Amino acid sequence: NDYIAKLFAIPLMQRLAQEAPRVNLRFVPSTNINAPELLEQSEIDLAIGGISASKPRLQTQTLFTDQYVCAMRKQHPLAKRKLMLDEFVRADHLLITLSGNPRGFVDRILEEKGLQRRIALTVNQFALAPAILANTDLIAAINYRSVQHNSFAKALHLTELPFDYNSIPVRMMWHDRKQRDAAHMWLRSLLVDLCSQF
Template sequence: MHISRVDLNLFTVFEAIYSEGSVTRAAQQLHLTQPAISHALNRLRQMFDDPLFVRQGQTMVSTPLARSIIEPVRQALRGLELTLTDNGNFDPAQAVKLFNLALRDVLESTVLPPLLERITQQAPEINLAAIQVERRELVSELAAGTLDLAIDMLLPLPNEIRRQQISRDTTVVLARRDHPLVKGKLDLDMYLQAEHILASSRRKGMGLEDFELSRLGLQRRIRLRCQHYFAACRVVSQTDLLLTMPEGYARIANQQFGNQILPLPVSMPSWDVYLYWHQNVEHDPANRWLREQVIQSVSGK
């Protein structure tokens, strides 16, 4: 079928149903009536000779064909959007827009406060959604435009994903104020003698500090594995466990607990944080503006 015979608005409906998993929510997203969305879906089904979505309970589940075409459709819609908006003009003071930013929860407390301070001063109608995305989904979501930017550690991503280092952090160790072993200083023997907390979103596996210890033929005792550094800081304040974490977040999360913050007594690579975006928004004025806000807010300028 030639593209001249296709209503391109149908693909906007297709992407909305796929993202929302619901005809009703797709209608709300696109500000259309539910019958209009249902009519568009019927036309899509005829066009592809496939149901595309099958109702299971309250959810519209995509068929294999729908899953196979969603990324090309998203990239095509993103390309059209950029073609229409990339005229070199972007006025943050007048723009009404939602940016989606992917970052790990450990970075939210260090990145979001200065970033939102800058954005609210310059752009009263621009909103930001900070979300957590599986790393294996970053490339497809950045390409599709469902993510505008991502902030994470150095990742092995393809060349189509642009990157820039925006910060570097050191590793420290937290111990409670009256820890029987740690009294203002911490050497390697004390570190290995103590028991530890490992904060990680993964269900198993070593922390970065454990890899460095293993290079030296050393091993520490992990007494507790938990998901979040903030919870780990509280556990530290009430036990003799030690916590190893990035210094920047440690100084934020530890404020109400008063734990000791000490240098890690073993050499560790720095925590390098990168900003990621897709090459198709390299010159997009809105995305370029947001990148500048992130870089300047993290650098403290």
């Protein structure tokens, strides 16, 4: 997805220019739903995201954990104080969903509390969210790294979500047939090294 490409494309290309200048990379759109299939069919060599091994011949390794925050424009009425759960639920929300699922992890947490939020806008790219949030009264639960170095970051107010949740592990996934492949092992090692610098 665009979030993973943004995180990895530049540092990977910089390292490849030094260590393996003839290696070509291709970022392809995938979701947590179709990534296992793409790996099974050898359409891709490696998947990165909030994924877990759903098939027996797939391997995973956690690269880092992601924290979610509530983001809104700095002039948003809710930006002036600690965000309370009832205010969060009443606000108009932006949902970023790569799979098209109209419900995210926030909706599942709220449902357990007997609550439901209003999703006013749904998009399928993390890159769109900061600009939308900076120019509307929408709020969003979004991973911190996707807004951290965005050109709209200075226009946004970030605060803790008003409920407990587990941080999201971002993993790489590959098929067993690549487990002992030297080039693949090198790439996985490079990704682990890059993530240690996050």
